[in-house]
Amino acid sequence: MIALHLPALQVVLPLLAAPLCALVRRGTVAWAITLIASWAAFAAAIGLLLRVLDEGIISYEMGGWAPPIGIEYRVDLINVFVLLVVSGVGAVIVPYARKSIAARFGSTEQAWFYTMYLLALTGLLGVTITGDAFNIFVFLEISSLASYVMIAMGRDRRCLTAAYQYLIMGTVGATFIVIGVGLLWAMTGTLNLYDLAQRIPEIQNTRPVLAALAFLTVGISLKLALFPLHLWLPNAYAFAPSVTSAFLAGTATKVAIYLFLRFFYTVFGGEGFFVTTPLPEILLLLSLVAMFAASIVAVFQSNVKRMLAYSSVAQIGFITLGISYATETGLTGAMTHIFNHAIMKAGLFLLIGNVLYQLGSVKIEDMAGIGRKMPITMAGFVALGLSLLGTPGTVGFISKWYLGLAAVEQGQWWLVALIVIASLVTMIYIGRVVEVAYFREPTAQVSQLREAPPALLVPAFVLVGAAFYFGVETSLSVGLAQQAASLLLNAAY
Amino acid sequence: MTDILASVNYWVTIFLMVGGLYIIVAHGNMVKKLVGLGIFQTSVYLLFLSPGKILGGTAPILAKEFELYSNPLPHVLILTAIVVGVATIALGMAFVVRIHEAYGTVEDDEVQELETDA
Numbered sequence: 001m002i003a004l005h006l007p008a009l010q011v012v013l014p015l016l017a018a019p020l021c022a023l024v025r026r027g028t029v030a031w032a033i034t035l036i037a038s039w040a041a042f043a044a045a046i047g048l049l050l051r052v053l054d055e056g057i058i059s060y061e062m063g064g065w066a067p068p069i070g071i072e073y074r075v076d077l078i079n080v081f082v083l084l085v086v087s088g089v090g091a092v093i094v095p096y097a098r099k100s101i102a103a104r105f106g107s108t109e110q111a112w113f114y115t116m117y118l119l120a121l122t123g124l125l126g127v128t129i130t131g132d133a134f135n136i137f138v139f140l141e142i143s144s145l146a147s148y149v150m151i152a153m154g155r156d157r158r159c160l161t162a163a164y165q166y167l168i169m170g171t172v173g174a175t176f177i178v179i180g181v182g183l184l185w186a187m188t189g190t191l192n193l194y195d196l197a198q199r200i201p202e203i204q205n206t207r208p209v210l211a212a213l214a215f216l217t218v219g220i221s222l223k224l225a226l227f228p229l230h231l232w233l234p235n236a237y238a239f240a241p242s243v244t245s246a247f248l249a250g251t252a253t254k255v256a257i258y259l260f261l262r263f264f265y266t267v268f269g270g271e272g273f274f275v276t277t278p279l280p281e282i283l284l285l286l287s288l289v290a291m292f293a294a295s296i297v298a299v300f301q302s303n304v305k306r307m308l309a310y311s312s313v314a315q316i317g318f319i320t321l322g323i324s325y326a327t328e329t330g331l332t333g334a335m336t337h338i339f340n341h342a343i344m345k346a347g348l349f350l351l352i353g354n355v356l357y358q359l360g361s362v363k364i365e366d367m368a369g370i371g372r373k374m375p376i377t378m379a380g381f382v383a384l385g386l387s388l389l390g391t392p393g394t395v396g397f398i399s400k401w402y403l404g405l406a407a408v409e410q411g412q413w414w415l416v417a418l419i420v421i422a423s424l425v426t427m428i429y430i431g432r433v434v435e436v437a438y439f440r441e442p443t444a445q446v447s448q449l450r451e452a453p454p455a456l457l458v459p460a461f462v463l464v465g466a467a468f469y470f471g472v473e474t475s476l477s478v479g480l481a482q483q484a485a486s487l488l489l490n491a492a493y
Numbered sequence: 494m495t496d497i498l499a500s501v502n503y504w505v506t507i508f509l510m511v512g513g514l515y516i517i518v519a520h521g522n523m524v525k526k527l528v529g530l531g532i533f534q535t536s537v538y539l540l541f542l543s544p545g546k547i548l549g550g551t552a553p554i555l556a557k558e559f560e561l562y563s564n565p566l567p568h569v570l571i572l573t574a575i576v577v578g579v580a581t582i583a584l585g586m587a588f589v590v591r592i593h594e595a596y597g598t599v600e601d602d603e604v605q606e607l608e609t610d611a
Contacts, residue, residue: 134570141577145584152588157595158608164588168517168526171581175534178574179510182540 003047007060007073010044010083011126011139013037018118027102027110034114035094038121042091045083049480052080059131067131068192074131076492078266078484081335082128082258085342089250090121096350096459097243100357104155104241113153117247119146124255133181133191136259137174140223143255144170147248151240162235169222169232176219183212196267197491204273216263217279224256226283226320227290230313237309242353245305249312250346254338257319261331261488264323269491275326283324288418290317295425299432304352304362307429308345311388314422315341318403321419325406328485333402335481340395340470344384347463351381354452354460359445364433369442371434373449376457378437380464385430387467390423394471398478502543509536521601523592527585534578541567541574 002009017037021030051058052075060073075083097117101110123143127136148170152163185191187208188199203209218229225233233253237245264274274280291314298310319341322334354377355370356362371378387394400419407415451457470477497504509532516529545567553562589599596604 134573138573138577141581145580148584148588152591160588160592160595161604161608164523164585164592167581167585167588168530171530171585172514172517172533175537178537179540182537185541186544 003051005060006044006047006051007058007075007129008062010041010048010087010129011073011122013040013044014118014125015122018115018122021111021115021118025108025111027105027107027114030111030114031094031098031101034097034118037118038087038091038094041121041125042087045080045087048075049080049084051075052077068190068195071135072131072192072194073129074194075129077480077487078261078335079128079258081480081484082254082338083125085254085339086121086124086128086251089342089346090124090247092459092462093243093247093250093346093350096246096353096456099453099455100243100353101241103357105153109153113150113241113243116146116149117243119143120150120247120252124251127255128258131193133184133193133196134178135191137178137181140174140177143252144174147244147252150244150248151236153244154239154241156239158235159239162232162239166232166236169229173219173222173229176215176222178219180212180214180216180219183208183215187212193262193267197269200268201273204268213268213277220256220260220263224253224260224320225313225316227286227294227313227317230290230294230316233313234306234309237312237349238303238306242305242349242356245309246346246349246353249308249349250342253312253316254342257316257323257334257338260320261323261334265331265488266491280324280326283320287317287321287324290314291321291418291422292425295422295429298429299425301429302364304355304364304367304433305349307364307433308348308352311426311429312341312345314426315345315388318399318419318422321415322399322403322406325410326489327406327409328482328489329402329409330406331485331488332478332482333399333406335484336402336474336478337399339477339481340387340399340467343395343463343466343470344387347384347460347467348381348388350456350460350463351377351384354456357456358449358452364436366443366445367433367436368440369437369446370449371437372442373446374451377452377460380457380460381437382430382434383464384467385434387471389426389430393468395467395477396471398471398474402478502539506536506539506543509533509539523589523599523601524586526601527582527589530585531578531582534574534581538571538574541571 014037017033020033024030058075061067062071062073101113105113120143123139123146126139130136130139148163148167151166152160184196187203188196190196222229237249294310294313298307301307301310319334319337322330352362359366387396390396390400404416404419513529513533513536517526520526545564547561547563550561550563551559553565593599596607598604
């Protein structure tokens with residue numbers, strides 16, 4: 001019975017828990033509710049994965065109304081993979097949130113924060129699981145509105161302008177997506193993604209459909225922070241509370257990338273339509289610019305969180321690079337990097353959150369000698385940093401290996417060289433933090449510091465451990481990514 | 494000429510869409526930007542609603558005397574989109590109020606100056 005309704009429960013559990021948090025208005029109770037709901041959502045995602053592996057695509061009729069009229073939740077390997085990433089990151093962060101959030105907010109505000117957290121989680125899971133184009137928009141806006149609020153709860157007043165800017169750009173992006181969906185609906189009379197995929201091939205070269213494609217591309221690219229549409233991201237991640245930054249960096253852009261894949265490979269999937277458009281070349285170019293420009297900008301940041309945010313833009317460039325190949329290996333690399341980058345960046349933001357918690361600042365010059373005073377936190381930071389630049393034995397290496405392999409398959413050795421060079425730039429900005437943290441004398445402020453409490457260390461180290469575990473044992477991440485990639489290329493849905 | 498008149502709903506939609514986007518980009522005042530955002534979103538409501546309307550059609554009522562009726566789906570969709578739009582504008586306004594409290598201004602360039610000073 002429960003297994004039958006897992007697709008609905010995946011979304012409904014956090015959705016119902018959110019107003020509960022708002023009603024109890026007590027931080028601790030709200031946290032407990034959030035903890036249960038987020039882990040239940042993670043369990044639901046695992047349950048869905050097992051069912052999909054067992055019986056293939058699951059089609060769930062919301063409210064018993066048959067698709068294409070009713071809303072369908074359609075779960076295949078591609079979105080169950082993303083569900084797993086989103087709910088997994090969401091579940092690991094909640095135990096961390098308790099201390100981090102309680103340090104700054106009163107009881108009622110904590111409850112509000114958890115309400116927003118659950119709504120954002122609901123929205124992201126909903127976007128991923130639904131098989132209805134308009135439903136995607138609604139869930140996207142639920143998650144976006146909640147994340148704007150979560151960003152505006154930062155301690156620096158600049159978080160307000162960052163949230164405002166994100167609201168404007170995010171809404172423009174979402175509205176572009178609705179315009180695209182509207183045009184598709186006007187042409188086909190359906191909103192069901194599966195139904196759309198059946199009807200589009202006949203008319204895919206008509207002007208409204210191509211216009212829809214253009215609107216969808218721009219809208220989704222804004223949401224996934226593809227260079228040069230990434231301007232909302234750096235400040236939003238830099239000034240938001242640590243929990244928010246870690247959660248959004250691990251999930252929000254990943255879900256947008258999933259949408260990109262879903263629209264281009266499944267909905268517009270007929271006969272390799274993606275490669276007949278100029279998109280692969282454009283995407284390749286923008287990805288390369290993102291990998292280099294954002295990494296280089298990251299090197300010159302004085303705020304470490306802002307540095308990590310720019311690094312996110314660069315890493316998204318790696319993911320879209322994999323998409324632009326439009327080959328199975330390339331897509332495998334992209335899907336694997338969705339998984340791997342979520343682990344690494346969420347972990348890095350949590351660890352830098354520990355520094356913020358103890359030191360009250362994430363300016364790089366304030367962190368002199370902090371490696372001696374907070375050895376565990378900084379060791380985790382270095383470990384994830386090594387993974388980010390792609391050291392063998394870590395997850396970062398696995399995804400870059402596949403991205404490089406895909407370039408070799410196409411005989412483009414120069415791309416391999418560029419991937420390696422971009423990784424070296426990663427080494428520079430991570431190295432800057434390492435240099436300041438370990439090789440400088442502690443300042444007066446730093447020398448009074450103590451290691452962060454275990455409640456903050458354990459969740460972060462779960463992610464550090466995952467970064468090494470999945471760097472060796474790749475059957476889950478790469479294995480699933482590979483199957484998902486072949487599904488994407490065959491437009492099987 | 495008749496072509497233009499026949500698709501007048503699309504011309505209005507496109508005019509509002511581009512106008513709204515222009516206001517968002519061109520104006521430095523944060524409230525005005527939200528006005529632009531509102532206009533931009535409204536244009537999408539028209540994009541959905543106008544193709545769904547059939548001249549002379551009524552609401553979809555199951556009764557013998559009505560045969561021609563408009564598709565109810567776009568109305569339902571846009572009702573949802575309006576709710577989303579209201580929430581977005583309200584949240585945006587709330588941010589503007591907080592920005593005004595924190596910076597004493599809602600002009601983009603002045604806020605930016607204050608941020609670089611800090």
